[in-house]
Amino acid sequence: MKELATLKDIARETGFSVTTVSRALNGYFDVSEGTRTKIEQTAKRLGYSPNIIARSLVTKQSKTIGFIVTDLKRESIKDNFMYETLCGVSDTLASTTYEFVVLSTSTAKQKNKTYRQICAERQLDGVVIQGLKIEDPYLIEAMDSDTPCVLIDIPIEGEKAAYVTSNQFESAKQAVKYLRRMGHEKIAYMNGSEHAHVSQIRKKAYEEALRETGVELDPALVVNGDFEEEMARRAALHLLLNRSDVSAFFCASDVMALGVMQAAKELGIQIPKDLSVIGFDNILLSRYITPKLTTISQQPYEMGSAAAEMLIQLIEGHDGERQIELKNELILRESTSNR
Amino acid sequence: MKELATLKDIARETGFSVTTVSRALNGYFDVSEGTRTKIEQTAKRLGYSPNIIARSLVTKQSKTIGFIVTDLKRESIKDNFMYETLCGVSDTLASTTYEFVVLSTSTAKQKNKTYRQICAERQLDGVVIQGLKIEDPYLIEAMDSDTPCVLIDIPIEGEKAAYVTSNQFESAKQAVKYLRRMGHEKIAYMNGSEHAHVSQIRKKAYEEALRETGVELDPALVVNGDFEEEMARRAALHLLLNRSDVSAFFCASDVMALGVMQAAKELGIQIPKDLSVIGFDNILLSRYITPKLTTISQQPYEMGSAAAEMLIQLIEGHDGERQIELKNELILRESTSNR
DNA sequence: TCGATTTGCCAAAACGTTTTGAGTAGGAAG
DNA sequence: CTTCCTACTCAAAACGTTTTGGCAAATCGA
Incomplete structure (x- = not known):
């Protein structure tokens, strides 16, 4: 199997110079129609395909855009958040000339290789970042890096940094207020990792919703x-054992809601009769379990897709939106009822 | 934000030549200890990171290895096959110096850009291919291409081509024979896409199992x-309506088993009392639905991981196994019962 | 007719590495 | 005093592109 044809091969074959061949193939106007078709034909005949590496160098x-994700791990098949955003990114990139490389990182790894290095090594044109912790070094680096980047679910802007997120705060508040309207007063909150921005914001929403409806925290x-x-x-097991007055649980993720439901089951607490549960994410499982889980739907696919689009705008220097907020929605199912 | 330092910068700074700097940084023995440390220090000070692109060119x-997948689509969040193999690939690659780019293709796209071109353009060191149809052009190309590749679930070998699969045939037979032992005779088979190799093999297994247990096809x-x-x-709806004698269904995937169960429900056919169902894949959902689905488990994560390992062996010229077969397992749950 | 413009083409430099072949200096061996 | 190693260093070429500046011929304007 011989090597792929190069510009030089085409030049030799057609008798033109490498320069002319290059310019012909790239659609410049200073090459005559005749030579252009001639060159194009031999290019096709030789199965020429430009060497992206060589091109990149100059x-x-x-x-290539980087898709940086923290802790790409198989456990997340339950919530498919990362996979769906990846699909979104992939789909919108498919109609462009960009391709993407998946870079799995972790807080530990970030000490070995800086964000700058990652970008520079492969000369990434842009980066989509998902799953970063708030205090991760990459966050500050990304913010004022030279290479365009868009963050998912971390609302930080920079010279070349944009973000896409959802109306986390409002939708979380809505969920808690819904529980309040159903007559619940002792509403527990199951938070996610403290290091995730979404955890902080959902917690704040929980607190504000309670305050606004006159419940003491x-x-x-x-x-x-x-x-x-x-x-x-x-x-949940621990809490429910000690506090029999809790009548509802708002969870920062469906996966955790699953854990809460399991705990309730073990204690003989019935859902939704004795305990109402609301999750967050609208994972696939949430409508298959019994009782079906009331939850807040997110649109990870759309996020990925929007992120990719915005990134390309950024890369190509068009200016446009620097922040996108998608809409979450409260989905009522069977895990909630009146007090 | 200034550009990243190059070899030339280090050379200028230290007074050595670019050659020496390169050789020092790459651990050659023909550079004295003194200059090496001096060079290493300035490299560190300038935050030097080699430009992989330039290096690749020479x-x-x-x-970079390519992860070619056909029709990366969000629908497959139900079976997470592709995502799990991706995790496997990613995890084993994480401990190497390789990174991977995700290349989503489709039968249509394969007409625009040949496999050779894909490999050559980015000078991929190797490729993992998953989800290819049997008659896809890429298959033949991959078989006798120059760049090493590992196919997932398509048992084809070549000069530089290897594969990883599972004991599909045996495990499928085992499932059908299990139904036979439970007294079922009219066993229907729900096949997957004709173009998938796994479909063909699972169907053959179904037929052989019946033959061996004395049932006419x-x-x-x-x-x-x-x-x-x-x-x-x-x-399934169509079949079950016309053939009330069918007492069992073997499905080539869990997702299709879900469809069968739905059809049964619509017809008032009870599972497993009136109809036994066996799936294939052991997707997450299969143990959450009621009744829990009896199925055959696969190990996509391990497949991806094994594929990546084998690929690196191939790339680096070590010879070793060219084919790996993982073990599937029949998982008995609640969707099957005696006739 | 002559100068000016346009058209079509090209040589050479550049991008940041690695690799090759050769060179220098110093010491050891004869 | 040569000759030969050894240890270290480097200039130059190469990888496959794009880009720059310019050159020759053809066309145009007057």
Whole structure:
């Protein structure tokens, strides 16, 4: 299997110079129609395809964007958040000339290789970042880096940094207020990892919703499941054992809601009769379990897709929106009822 | 934000030549200890990181492997096959110097850009291919291409081509024979897309299992759901309406089994009392629905991980296994019972 | 007719590496 | 005093593109 044809090969074959061949193939106007078709034909005949690497070296554009994700792990098949955003990114990139490389990182790894290095090494044209923790070094770096980037679910803007998120705050408040309207007063909150921006904002929403509906905040009702089912189960078990007055649970993720439901089951607490539960994410499972989970739907696919689009705008220097907010929606199902 | 430092910068700074700097940084032995440390220090001080693109151009190694997947689409959040293999690939690649770019293709796209071009353009060091149809052009190309590749679930070998698969045939037979042992005789088979290799092999297994247990093949009992829930539902509906003697369904995927179960429900047919159902894949959902689905488990994560490992062996010229077969397992749950 | 413009083409430099082949200096061996 | 190693260093070429500046011929304007 021989090597792929180069510009030089075409030049030799047609008798023109490398320069002319290059310009012909790139649609410049200073090459006559005749030579252009001749060159194009031999290019086709030889199966020529430009060497993106060589091109990148001189143009400084790799036509590659990085999809940086923290802890790409198989456990997240339950919520498919990362996978769906990836699909969104992939789909919109498919109609462009860009391709994307998946870069899985972690807080530990970020100490070995700086964000700058990651971008520079492969001369990434742009970056989509998802799942970063608030205090991750990459966050500050990304903010005032030279290479365009768009953050998912972390509302930070910079010279070349944009973000896409959703109306987390409002929708979370809406969920809590819904519980209040159903007559619940002792509403527990299962928070996710403290290091995630979404956790902070959802928690704040929970607090504000209670305040606005005239309920005093009880710190004991706020527990943490770190976005994990098992941890949530244990935390819920502990809380429900000690506080029989809790009649509703708002969870920062569906996966944790699963843990809460499991805990309730173990204690013989019936959902929704004895305990109402609301999740967050609208994962696939949420409408298959019994009782079906009331939850807040997000649109990860659309987020990925919007992120990619915005990134390309950024890369190509068009100015436009620097922030996008998608709409979440409260989906009422069977896990909630009147007090 | 200034550009990243280059070898030239370090050379200027230290007074050595670019050659020496390069060799020092790459650990050659013909550079004295003194200069090496001096060079290393300034490299660190300037935040030097090699430009992989430039390096690739001369070494012909991009340190990038391609993950070619057909029709990366959000629908597959139900079976997470593709996502899990991706995690497997990502995890084993994480401990190497390779990175991977996701290349989503389709039968249509394969007409525009040949496999060779895809590999050559980005000078991919190797490729993992998943989800290819049997008659896809890429298959033949990959088989005798120069760039190493590992196919997932398509047992084809080549000079530089290897594959990883599972004991599909045996495990499918085992499932059908299990139904036979439970006394079922009229066993329907819901096949997946004809173009998928796994469909063909699972169908053959179904036929052979019946033959070996002395049941005459009834072509009318073989229907096709194209790996889609809705199509499977319709096909099952049609079959179950006309053939009340069918007492069991073996499905080439869990997602299609979901469709079958839905059809049964619509017809008032109870599972497993009136109809036994076995799926394939052991998707997350399969143990959450009621009744819990009896199915065959696969190990997509391990497949991806094994594929990546084998690919690197191939790339680096070590010879070793060219084919890997993982073990599937029949998982008995609640959707099957005696006739 | 002559100068000016346009058209079509090209040589050479550049991008940041690695690799090759050769060179220098110093010491050891004869 | 040569000759030969050894240890270290480097200039130059190469990888496959794009870009710059310019050159020759053809066309145009007067």
